Amino acid sequence: MAAAPTLPELYDAHAAGLFHYFTSFTGNEADAKDLLQELCIKLARQQIPPGIASMRAWLLRLAHHHAIDWLRRHRVRRDAEDAAPVEMFASQEDPDQAELARRLSRALALLPLEQRSVAQLKLWDGLTFEEIAEVQGIPLNTAASRYRYALEKLRSELRPLYDELKPS
Numbered sequence: 001m002a003a004a005p006t007l008p009e010l011y012d013a014h015a016a017g018l019f020h021y022f023t024s025f026t027g028n029e030a031d032a033k034d035l036l037q038e039l040c041i042k043l044a045r046q047q048i049p050p051g052i053a054s055m056r057a058w059l060l061r062l063a064h065h066h067a068i069d070w071l072r073r074h075r076v077r078r079d080a081e082d083a084a085p086v087e088m089f090a091s092q093e094d095p096d097q098a099e100l101a102r103r104l105s106r107a108l109a110l111l112p113l114e115q116r117s118v119a120q121l122k123l124w125d126g127l128t129f130e131e132i133a134e135v136q137g138i139p140l141n142t143a144a145s146r147y148r149y150a151l152e153k154l155r156s157e158l159r160p161l162y163d164e165l166k167p168s
Contacts, residue, residue, distance in 0.1 A: 004047075004048040004050070005048070005055065007040065007043055007044050010043065010055070010059065011040060013055075013056075014055070014056060014059050015036060017056070017060075017124075017125055018036055018039065018059060018060070018063050019032055019033070019036050020032075020120065020124060020125075021060060021063055021064075021067070021117070021120060021121070021125070022035040022036055022063065022067055024113075024116055024117050024120050025067040025068075025070070025071060025113065025117065026067070026070070031070075035063075035066060035067060035070055038066065039062060039063055039066050042062070042066070043062075054131060056125070056127075057127065057131045057134055057135055060121065060125070060127070060131075060135040061134060061135045061136075061137075064117075064135050064136050064137070065137075099161075100161065103157075103158060103161050104154075104158065106157075107153075107154050107157035107158055108120075108154070110153065110157060111150050111153055111154070114146055115146045115147075115149055115150035115153070116150065117136070118132055118136070118143055118146040118147050118150060119146075119147060119150040119151070119154070121135060121136075122147050129143045129144045129147070132147075
């Protein structure tokens with residue numbers, strides 16, 4: 001059996017994804033950095049249980065519970081859902097690419113938190129619906145339906161941009 005990864009190895013492999021996930025909950029980078037730091041401190045104080053099938057899914061489950069606790073403590077669920085879009089994409093020099101990134105960020109921010117977090121786990125983190133259900137502690141069908149609703153809303157919101165950019 002392979003040895004459990006060290007905290008620096010976990011951080012190097014997963015910090016960027018965890019930070020992005022926390023940002024989808026908090027709506028700002030400073031709080032996401034705080035949550036990531038708190039999670040790392042928590043990980044440093046505990047043993048990683050043996051036999052974890054997917055380290056990424058296990059860490060995202062811990063992150064999910066940590067973010068929910070943070071939302072409850074700070075009572076900002078509604079504020080996080082209504083927050084201005086967080087810059088999720090690198091700045092672009094091409095004006096069309098910059099506009100696409102801006103509109104996609106805005107469309108994602110319009111999604112309810114539950115749908116946005118499932119969409120992020122599926123699209124950016126590449127998790128399966130089974131892994132998303134495990135991470136968020138929800139039924140498999142709920143994960144799939146939240147993703148479907150998120151895609152429908154994103155399509156609706158981004159349709160005018162698609163129509164504008166498609167070749168005639």
